[in-house]
Amino acid sequence: MGLAKELVTSNRPLRLRLDLPGGINDDMLLPQRVMGTETLCGGIDYRVLCVSGSAHLPLKQMIAVPAALDLVTDTGALRSVCGIVTEAAAGDSDGGLASYQLVLRDALAILEKRTNTRVFRDMNEVEIVQRILNEWRQKSPILGTTFAHEVDEAFAQREYPRREFTMQHNESDAAFIRRLLKRRGIGWYIRAVGDDEAPMHTLVLFNNADSLRQNAAGTVRYHRDGATEERDAITSWTAVRTLQPGVVTRHSWDYRNPQGRDFMTADAVSSVDQGVHGNELAATLDDYQVLMPHAGDDNEDLCRLGQLRMSRHDYESKCFHGEGSVRDFCAGEYFTLADHPEVDDHAEEERDFVLTALRMHAQNNLPKVLAARVERLFARSRWGTESADSLLSRDAADAVASGPLRVHVQFTAVRRGVNIVPTYDARTDLPAALMQSAIVVGPAGEEVHCDQLGRVKIRFPGTRPADHEAAGGAGASETDADSAWVRVASNWAGNGPGSLQQCGTVWLPRVGTEVLVNFLGGDPDRPVIVGQLYNQMAEPPALSEAGDLPGNRYLSGMKSREIEGIRANQLCFDDTPGEINAQLRSDHSSSELNLGFITHPRAEGQAEQRGDGAELRTDRTIAIRGAQGVLISANGQLDSKGLSLSRAELSRLAETSEHLANELSSLAEKHSEDPHEGQELSELVRRISNWDDCTDRAQASGDQGIIALSAPSGGFIGSDKTIAVSGKTKVDVMSMSDVSVSAGANLMLRAARGISMFALKIGIKLIAASGNIRIQSQNGDIEITSTKRIKLIANNDIELQAPSIKFIAQGCQVNYGGGVVTQQSTGTHTIKSSKFIHTSDGNSSTESLDLPTTKVEHDQRVLVKDFRTEAPIPNKKYKISVEDGQVIEGVTDASGLTKKFSTSIAFATYKIELLD
Numbered sequence: 001m002g003l004a005k006e007l008v009t010s011n012r013p014l015r016l017r018l019d020l021p022g023g024i025n026d027d028m029l030l031p032q033r034v035m036g037t038e039t040l041c042g043g044i045d046y047r048v049l050c051v052s053g054s055a056h057l058p059l060k061q062m063i064a065v066p067a068a069l070d071l072v073t074d075t076g077a078l079r080s081v082c083g084i085v086t087e088a089a090a091g092d093s094d095g096g097l098a099s100y101q102l103v104l105r106d107a108l109a110i111l112e113k114r115t116n117t118r119v120f121r122d123m124n125e126v127e128i129v130q131r132i133l134n135e136w137r138q139k140s141p142i143l144g145t146t147f148a149h150e151v152d153e154a155f156a157q158r159e160y161p162r163r164e165f166t167m168q169h170n171e172s173d174a175a176f177i178r179r180l181l182k183r184r185g186i187g188w189y190i191r192a193v194g195d196d197e198a199p200m201h202t203l204v205l206f207n208n209a210d211s212l213r214q215n216a217a218g219t220v221r222y223h224r225d226g227a228t229e230e231r232d233a234i235t236s237w238t239a240v241r242t243l244q245p246g247v248v249t250r251h252s253w254d255y256r257n258p259q260g261r262d263f264m265t266a267d268a269v270s271s272v273d274q275g276v277h278g279n280e281l282a283a284t285l286d287d288y289q290v291l292m293p294h295a296g297d298d299n300e301d302l303c304r305l306g307q308l309r310m311s312r313h314d315y316e317s318k319c320f321h322g323e324g325s326v327r328d329f330c331a332g333e334y335f336t337l338a339d340h341p342e343v344d345d346h347a348e349e350e351r352d353f354v355l356t357a358l359r360m361h362a363q364n365n366l367p368k369v370l371a372a373r374v375e376r377l378f379a380r381s382r383w384g385t386e387s388a389d390s391l392l393s394r395d396a397a398d399a400v401a402s403g404p405l406r407v408h409v410q411f412t413a414v415r416r417g418v419n420i421v422p423t424y425d426a427r428t429d430l431p432a433a434l435m436q437s438a439i440v441v442g443p444a445g446e447e448v449h450c451d452q453l454g455r456v457k458i459r460f461p462g463t464r465p466a467d468h469e470a471a472g473g474a475g476a477s478e479t480d481a482d483s484a485w486v487r488v489a490s491n492w493a494g495n496g497p498g499s500l501q502q503c504g505t506v507w508l509p510r511v512g513t514e515v516l517v518n519f520l521g522g523d524p525d526r527p528v529i530v531g532q533l534y535n536q537m538a539e540p541p542a543l544s545e546a547g548d549l550p551g552n553r554y555l556s557g558m559k560s561r562e563i564e565g566i567r568a569n570q571l572c573f574d575d576t577p578g579e580i581n582a583q584l585r586s587d588h589s590s591s592e593l594n595l596g597f598i599t600h601p602r603a604e605g606q607a608e609q610r611g612d613g614a615e616l617r618t619d620r621t622i623a624i625r626g627a628q629g630v631l632i633s634a635n636g637q638l639d640s641k642g643l644s645l646s647r648a649e650l651s652r653l654a655e656t657s658e659h660l661a662n663e664l665s666s667l668a669e670k671h672s673e674d675p676h677e678g679q680e681l682s683e684l685v686r687r688i689s690n691w692d693d694c695t696d697r698a699q700a701s702g703d704q705g706i707i708a709l710s711a712p713s714g715g716f717i718g719s720d721k722t723i724a725v726s727g728k729t730k731v732d733v734m735s736m737s738d739v740s741v742s743a744g745a746n747l748m749l750r751a752a753r754g755i756s757m758f759a760l761k762i763g764i765k766l767i768a769a770s771g772n773i774r775i776q777s778q779n780g781d782i783e784i785t786s787t788k789r790i791k792l793i794a795n796n797d798i799e800l801q802a803p804s805i806k807f808i809a810q811g812c813q814v815n816y817g818g819g820v821v822t823q824q825s826t827g828t829h830t831i832k833s834s835k836f837i838h839t840s841d842g843n844s845s846t847e848s849l850d851l852p853t854t855k856v857e858h859d860q861r862v863l864v865k866d867f868r869t870e871a872p873i874p875n876k877k878y879k880i881s882v883e884d885g886q887v888i889e890g891v892t893d894a895s896g897l898t899k900k901f902s903t904s905i906a907f908a909t910y911k912i913e914l915l916d
Helices: 002-006 107-113 125-139 141-146 153-157 173-183 276-282 299-316 368-380 385-391 394-402 465-471 648-672 679-689 695-701
Strands: 014-020 023-025 030-039 044-052 066-072 078-093 098-105 115-123 147-151 163-172 187-193 200-206 214-222 233-241 247-251 265-269 286-290 318-324 334-338 352-363 407-415 436-441 457-459 514-519 527-533 555-561 568-574 581-586 591-599 609-617 630-633 707-710 804-809 812-817 820-825 858-860 877-882 887-891 901-903 910-914
Touching: 014 030, 030 066, 030 368, 044 078, 044 368, 066 098, 066 141, 078 107, 078 141, 078 187, 078 200, 078 368, 098 368, 107 141, 107 163, 107 173, 107 200, 115 125, 115 173, 115 465, 125 141, 125 147, 125 163, 125 173, 125 200, 141 147, 141 200, 153 200, 163 173, 247 299, 265 299, 286 299, 436 527, 568 591, 648 679, 648 707, 877 901
Parallel strands: 147 200, 214 233, 214 334, 247 286, 630 707
Antiparallel strands: 014 023, 014 066, 030 044, 030 352, 044 098, 066 078, 078 098, 115 163, 187 200, 233 318, 247 265, 318 407, 334 352, 352 407, 436 457, 436 514, 514 527, 555 568, 568 581, 581 591, 591 609, 804 812, 812 820, 858 901, 877 887, 877 910
16 A cells, blocks of 8 residues: 555656546556657657556557656646657566656657658648648547647748649658748747646747747746755856858759849848857858759749748857756747846846757656665666766766756757747758659640640659548649649750740650659659650550561651541651661651661561662652752762752753754744744753752842753653643753654644744655645735745645735746736747637636634733742832833732733733832
8 A cells, every 4th residue: 555655646746647548547657757858840759767556557558648747847837748658668577566668759750650652732831731730630539639730929920932833752741741841941849738638739830939938937047956946947057159151042943034043043141240250251151052943932932041041050050058957948938047147247138048959857756765666677677877878967867866856957048039940951851752653644635735835744653542632632633733834854955035946856745654753953842754654555656567566676766646546657767787768657648758778567677678769658749849949860979979959960961952942043043033032041051050059149149949850861751631831931842852742632832922943954844644734824924935946736636716816937927816817928928738718708706714813912910029038019009011012000919919901912021110
């Protein structure tokens, strides 16, 4: 009975309450020794060494039990430390007493045990932290009843920007929460709620140290300890200064404003006085870090992040260490120091200090004999001694064990008014974000989903739908809600400006594609796609219709696929030894360009040759256009050693043909008085000779494009239907030998003005193997001349019909007409005949001719263009002077066309003037 009475805690200065399933129990274990720590922006960790009359207490019934460690303070009130039992150990026993050790930690420390990967969309750091903590309170009955969280009164005065994408990446919930809070400069501490109902503790977030509340101790004297003292006191007080950088610089690349380099850097300067030499040296110490891209929401936010890091250095530049017996002390509260010889000289507001960390060692007041017995049990269990020595000096440990108060507190403090900022360093606080796979996602029905910058959205396969229910599934929904826009790395991305003047490649990963994701700056909130990956469901594309890998491993290239279809476009390089070729192909109309060793589709690395050289083919149409001209040549140019417009053979042939045409034209002008019209041909030959493959020189010449065809061994143009050859100015047909024109039906030559035929030597034959030969002049004369004879020979008749006919020979003439025949000669008129019959008069009549006449009116219309740009000139006044004497004036229409005008001369020439 005596031992049981000694183990009752109700009259002890150190008590332990456990919130067991049957209710609060404060006598199951008697705490004899307590060693623990509390830190601002950290948590609580208390090790409680207990004794009990029972050696058979089940340890597992104590795990995860809410507990309150109560210390009776100097005012008789209770100062509680509340937490959750995370470790229970049974120590040695002596038959009457048993020893136990419990470890109390806060809920945030317990969240270290849960590791997760999840995504948060459009939330700031505080909202994310609150969501995680609320989820824990909802799904865990223990945390729901023993843990709470809140923000201090001043928290609402500052807003935090929402982040499009935040990812917890293989991090414990606690590490993730701390990372978010530390990055934003948000502090926290654990506040105990030690009422009799249930031990509770609260995680308090603060962003202004001035809002921290005053400690229950209020004003604490700097004084020695003693049993006769009524109040706890501080017995040791020291100040520490540490040299810190005087400048903080942060750089963060902003791809949304690449020209605004000045807005990618933030500077902050220390406001702390570190002494003459300290200030001088600190000014040269620049904490410069290159952060992940877009570290801040904007430049103002980046400056705020830089200032937070500077505030942390200022915070670490000076602190105070103290010791004493103040049982009310709690991290995250401030007290006033009194009766200190140096501090009392400061202004009143500079005597307040915020507790940032403390270490406590306390011991219960068991009777000496019982206490020694308990200590032996602790020693045999190897508890406490080493830990106590690590926390306190030997003198302090002895003071706790034998002193009057049995409580010793070591603490660290900063002067109230100092900005308290948690330490954050991206180099150490970010998790190890290694490359991993993700799946491209998009809205339903979209096969390619991107924004103006070519960014896509992804889903990390490791995210679990259950974690994202509160966000409507965003983060694990297989939709475009799963991430922010993510940039896609390219092997070539130009420097702009704009998209129309940009250079580079565009290969957007399609919805459902597996992509390889890295993280810029090692930050899991900054994913970037660095590649695309094949997998078992998405194998590498077959670049041949007849086979795929590994048989066709010598084929390389790229292949796209029609959106919502199966057709493709591809560029294939075949590097098969001795059979290399390249193919550019589109399944639309089976259009393809084949170069090199042309084969049928390759299967298992084998293919049958079907050509050699180059092939351009399609089931539809092919157009070849060259603004400065098109050269089609069958003349060889081995190994492409010449210029692209090498045409020596063609130029020589053109010049020879021009010489032939000019020679014959000159002869025709002499013999038939045909005008010499070789200017157009000469101009064409000149342009062929001077054809330049340098675009700048060609444009400077002002010449328009020409087309030229050349072949050393002949050429052929054929069609099952019509072939037309047309020239707006002139058509020249030349041959150094013969020109043959053959027609299976009719050969028709038509000219709007005239037809002239000239043969220099052998003459002209006009023969009809059958049928008639008709020669008509429907509005003029027919004149046949010869320097020698004119013979008219017929097997039947020769008829000459006209109203009058005249035969003239040297010295004689015969006239027929009007019923009269007149013969005359200068010499003898001889008539030889076997018979001469002269009867009465007779008569004859000629056939009347009703030949068609045509008054031709030719319509013309002119397109007015700028000779440099070839662009039509609309709404421009003009005057046209036609060779038939007409003068037409008007204004071009919106398409640059004049109004129609008619001339009696076919293809009449004209001069057009543009008027101002």
